[in-house]
Amino acid sequence: MGTYDITLNIHRYDPEEKKSRVQTYRLKAGGITRFVDLFRKINDEDDPTLTWSSSCEHGQCGACSVKINGKPLLACELLVENAVDLFKTTTFDVEPLDNVAPVVRDLVIDMEKAYERVHKVKPFIINPKPPPAGGKEHQISPKLMERYLEATRCINCFCCTSACISSTRKFLGPNAMLAAIVRAMDPRELEKQERLSCLFSEHGVYRCHSSFACSFVCPKQIDVAHFIALAKAGALQEE
Amino acid sequence: MKPDLKVTETMNCDALIIGAGGAGMRVAAEILERKPDAKIIALTKVSHPQKSHTSTAQGGLAAVDPSDPNDALAFHMFDTWKGSDCMADQNVVKKICESAWDQILWLENRGMHFSRDQYGSLSKRTFGGHTRNFGEVSAFRAVFEADRTGKGIMDTTWGECLKQNITFISQCVAVELLIRDDRCFGCIVFSQKTGTFLRILAKATVIASGGSGQVFNVTTNCRQNTGDGLALVMDAGLPVMDPEAVQFHPTGIVGPGILASETLRSVGGILRNKDNEPFMVKYAPKMKELAPRDLVARAIESEIREGRGILHPDHNIEHVWIDLRHLSKEVHEKQIPEVNSFFMHYLNLDPRTELCPVRPSNHYHMGGIPTNEFGEVEDGGRQVIEGLYAVGECAAASFHGFNRLATNSLLELITMGKFVGDRIAERIDAEPNSVKNINGEVYKKKFEDYFEARGENNTGRIRNSLRSTMTQKVGVFRSEKDISEAIETILDLKAQAEQAALNGQSLVMNQELMSRWELDNLLTISIAISEAAMHRKESRGAHFRDDYPNRSEEFNYHTILSMPQFGQIEIGWREVDMSIFRGGEVNYEKFDIIERKY
Ligand SMILES: Cc1cc2nc3c(=O)[nH]c(=O)nc-3n(C[C@H](O)[C@H](O)[C@H](O)COP(=O)(O)OP(=O)(O)OC[C@H]3O[C@@H](n4cnc5c(N)ncnc54)[C@H](O)[C@@H]3O)c2cc1C
Ligand code: SF4
Ligand code: SF4
Numbered sequence: 001m002g003t004y005d006i007t008l009n010i011h012r013y014d015p016e017e018k019k020s021r022v023q024t025y026r027l028k029a030g031g032i033t034r035f036v037d038l039f040r041k042i043n044d045e046d047d048p049t050l051t052w053s054s055s056c057e058h059g060q061c062g063a064c065s066v067k068i069n070g071k072p073l074l075a076c077e078l079l080v081e082n083a084v085d086l087f088k089t090t091t092f093d094v095e096p097l098d099n100v101a102p103v104v105r106d107l108v109i110d111m112e113k114a115y116e117r118v119h120k121v122k123p124f125i126i127n128p129k130p131p132p133a134g135g136k137e138h139q140i141s142p143k144l145m146e147r148y149l150e151a152t153r154c155i156n157c158f159c160c161t162s163a164c165i166s167s168t169r170k171f172l173g174p175n176a177m178l179a180a181i182v183r184a185m186d187p188r189e190l191e192k193q194e195r196l197s198c199l200f201s202e203h204g205v206y207r208c209h210s211s212f213a214c215s216f217v218c219p220k221q222i223d224v225a226h227f228i229a230l231a232k233a234g235a236l237q238e239e
Numbered sequence: 240m241k242p243d244l245k246v247t248e249t250m251n252c253d254a255l256i257i258g259a260g261g262a263g264m265r266v267a268a269e270i271l272e273r274k275p276d277a278k279i280i281a282l283t284k285v286s287h288p289q290k291s292h293t294s295t296a297q298g299g300l301a302a303v304d305p306s307d308p309n310d311a312l313a314f315h316m317f318d319t320w321k322g323s324d325c326m327a328d329q330n331v332v333k334k335i336c337e338s339a340w341d342q343i344l345w346l347e348n349r350g351m352h353f354s355r356d357q358y359g360s361l362s363k364r365t366f367g368g369h370t371r372n373f374g375e376v377s378a379f380r381a382v383f384e385a386d387r388t389g390k391g392i393m394d395t396t397w398g399e400c401l402k403q404n405i406t407f408i409s410q411c412v413a414v415e416l417l418i419r420d421d422r423c424f425g426c427i428v429f430s431q432k433t434g435t436f437l438r439i440l441a442k443a444t445v446i447a448s449g450g451s452g453q454v455f456n457v458t459t460n461c462r463q464n465t466g467d468g469l470a471l472v473m474d475a476g477l478p479v480m481d482p483e484a485v486q487f488h489p490t491g492i493v494g495p496g497i498l499a500s501e502t503l504r505s506v507g508g509i510l511r512n513k514d515n516e517p518f519m520v521k522y523a524p525k526m527k528e529l530a531p532r533d534l535v536a537r538a539i540e541s542e543i544r545e546g547r548g549i550l551h552p553d554h555n556i557e558h559v560w561i562d563l564r565h566l567s568k569e570v571h572e573k574q575i576p577e578v579n580s581f582f583m584h585y586l587n588l589d590p591r592t593e594l595c596p597v598r599p600s601n602h603y604h605m606g607g608i609p610t611n612e613f614g615e616v617e618d619g620g621r622q623v624i625e626g627l628y629a630v631g632e633c634a635a636a637s638f639h640g641f642n643r644l645a646t647n648s649l650l651e652l653i654t655m656g657k658f659v660g661d662r663i664a665e666r667i668d669a670e671p672n673s674v675k676n677i678n679g680e681v682y683k684k685k686f687e688d689y690f691e692a693r694g695e696n697n698t699g700r701i702r703n704s705l706r707s708t709m710t711q712k713v714g715v716f717r718s719e720k721d722i723s724e725a726i727e728t729i730l731d732l733k734a735q736a737e738q739a740a741l742n743g744q745s746l747v748m749n750q751e752l753m754s755r756w757e758l759d760n761l762l763t764i765s766i767a768i769s770e771a772a773m774h775r776k777e778s779r780g781a782h783f784r785d786d787y788p789n790r791s792e793e794f795n796y797h798t799i800l801s802m803p804q805f806g807q808i809e810i811g812w813r814e815v816d817m818s819i820f821r822g823g824e825v826n827y828e829k830f831d832i833i834e835r836k837y
């Protein structure tokens with residue numbers, strides 16, 4: 001465990017003055033405190049105006065993504081001692097996610113704007129297959145589900161989109177692609193044509209350069225690039 | 240340079256949903272399926288509906304599959320009644336259990352990725368308190384989506400709303416209900432992102448604002464669960480029901496408060512105190528670690544109270560250990576990999592070789608806004624407030640009474656959500672012109688006071704004191720002495736809060752302002768919980784009084800508590816519905832006042 005003297009250089013933004021600046025906070029913290037705990041400590045002991053985002057605080061909702069020393073990650077999952085280990089320093093640059101949506105204040109980005117990317121791919125079943133007669137569930141073999149189940153674990157934290165160089169341009173981003181791919185592979189979706197035209201549109205998978213940055217940063221360890229590669233190869237449907 | 244607190248925009252809609260979690264989204268989806276042209280506005284305090292607390296529920300949701308020859312509706316109803324310690328309303332229990340499987344199909348047919356068995360049908364697993372044959376053997380009754388059932392429900396209900404053209408306003412809070420003459424016409428909303436106040440007028444207003452876990456300093460609940468909905472109705476002069484009914488999970492992981500599942504104990508984990516002593520044998524000589532949730536929670540709490548806990552240096556929280564070191568490699572890898580990963584991830588501990596810190600953690604609020612079986616909000620005299628509905632964890636119909644069974648909460652969201660949706664769809668037709676032009680009266684004064692306060696006090700620190708007071712004095716153990724001390728502290732903290740000056744005067748995304756407003760809600764709910772806990776001189780379900788350790792027939796009623804002014808409490812009561820028992824049909828005698836023994 002042990003205690004660390006931590007320096008946080010936090011990138012702040014004031015929406016009224018439209019001004020950005022970096023503010024340095026120094027604090028003592030136990031090894032297993034998380035970055036969200038550090039932000040809270042700053043609020044309680046030093047500066048209540050520092051603004052940051054979180055919800056579940058255990059890696060399940062994707063509300064707390066920030067960039068620390070350049071790496072997009074979940075602030076609720078990063079322990080101080082692990083951060084020290086990972087970045088070999090006790091000084092951390094903390095920024096809001098970039099490439100995704102405008103900053104509202106300090107570390108908070110406009111999630112509603114970010115989600116517009118996901119909404120575009122229609123993250124639901126467009127045309128559901130009629131359920132079997134007699135009020136029953138659809139039978140889906142575990143083997144078939146296995147092909148796309150990983151992709152359903154995405155929590156839309158947008159870490160991948162932030163890391164993806166293509167997402168600044170027209171590309172909707174890796175997590176939006178995942179949402180579309182899930183339904184393209186889901187046997188309950190009958191509207192495959194619209195799915196595929198979306199995936200292969202000018203905002204779709206052909207914008208991806210297979211850099212694997214998305215898979216590398218995903219806090220849920222989803223191999224995002226694998227699914228995008230499947231789509232590119234036209235291998236979403238079961239053989 | 241005073242901030243402008245005037246309403247800058249008025250919006251009209253058919254239905255206003257305060258809270259876009261699983262419950263709120265299920266209501267909206269139902270209305271939209273029945274009336275695709277309905278105009279619905281859904282609010283959420285988090286940055287996007289998907290970030291709501293519902294997304295974090297893991298285990299599953301209970302529902303009797305009509306094609307299962309081993310299970311029966313009567314068993315599920317009995318388990319719920321028994322678990323509630325005879326405080327659930329039987330009309331509600333019956334209605335929810337009977338519609339459960341249809342609602343599972345609703346979710347499945349709309350794309351929820353339920354886990355399947357080898358034949359491709361829905362898999363089922365068992366949870367504590369769910370039995371067959373009225374308590375004889377465990378029932379396999381919970382369907383699930385791996386360890387992310389709540390996420391499946393959230394994604395599906397939210398997706399359906401998105402598909403049907405709903406208007407979402409995220410990162411905003413409802414700050415005042417617009418109620419006149421026992422009718423609700425909408426609410427005043429503060430949008431954090433734009434720093435503006437809106438007035439939303441609606442034919443129907445649904446409170447679906449979720450739990451209140453942040454009242455306690457160790458909780459499995461998310462950061463936004465400050466019980467706003469309960470405070471909103473109390474501020475409007477309406478009552479809450481059974482606020483003292485708060486569930487604690489015995490093993491929250493120290494620090495984040497993450498749930499360490501019951502499985503740890505069922506596979507042989509041993510609880511130890513600071514002297515390494517396996518203490519459960521003192522409290523439950525036969526069952527030991529396998530005793531029911533509330534008993535284990537009390538045992539751990541006793542150890543801590545009597546000085547045999549350990550103080551966690553990083554989190555400054557007392558705990559005991561759970562010892563998993565002796566379990567086989569097989570058990571670690573196959574049966575508890577997820578919980579293990581929480582310990583590794585959040586504490587950098589390896590449960591195979593190290594002791595892991597746990598303590599009781601606030602988990603669920605059974606009490607809430609009183610409603611009837613249609614989710615219509617009622618006043619203390621059981622009169623319906625027209626146009627106002629409550630559903631989900633913030634509401635009390637009551638399906639859970641004084642103790643919620645695992646997997647029954649998610650079930651409540653989707654069933655009651657549907658019933659409320661049905662009701663509202665009818666109302667929209669019946670009352671085409673029910674919108675009335677009324678203004679907010681109290682929100683402005685409240686926010687003015689926040690900006691005008693002068694003093695050194697810090698909102699965050701007051702909130703921390705409140706939360707530790709509630710954990711220590713009105714938590715797992717309660718007594719007259721502790722509760723009265725808590726009430727005194729709460730009143731004092733309320734006064735301190737009034738002297739807490741804000742550091743920033745902006746309205747735009749002012750986190751301190753939000754936290755100041757939330758603090759008022761936390762104080763309101765804390766006092767409601769404490770006063771009701773004081774009033775209930777008995778122990779029942781999750782409510783345990785040191786000084787009255789037994790259940791007492793005298794208290795076979797719901798507490799109805801209102802607070803015309805802060806600290807001024809009025810307590811009434813509501814009868815527990817026992818219509819299944821009174822109906823006299825087959826097995827009716829199981830639904831009498833029975834013992835809660837497992
Ligand atoms: C760790 C954990 C695991 C659980 N596992 C299970 C399980 O396996 N099975 C089960 O049945 N139950 C489980 N539960 C309980 C269950 O998850 C919750 O009771 C349920 O999700 C609550 O849903 P809800 O829709 O009522 O509220 P929430 O999902 O909390 O949604 C509330 C919504 O209201 C919004 N809101 C709040 N205040 C305001 C305001 N003032 N203005 C506007 N919007 C507001 C919030 O932002 C949010 O969108 C679990 C709970 C926890 C903590
Ligand atoms: S693999 Fe494709 S989608 Fe993933 S980060 Fe690289 S370019 Fe972006
Ligand atoms: S794919 Fe991974 S990194 Fe990308 S949004 Fe989903 S969870 Fe986050």
Ligand code: FES
Pocket residue numbers: 053054055056057058059060061062063064065074075076077
């Ligand atoms: S706060 Fe939910 S993932 Fe970090």
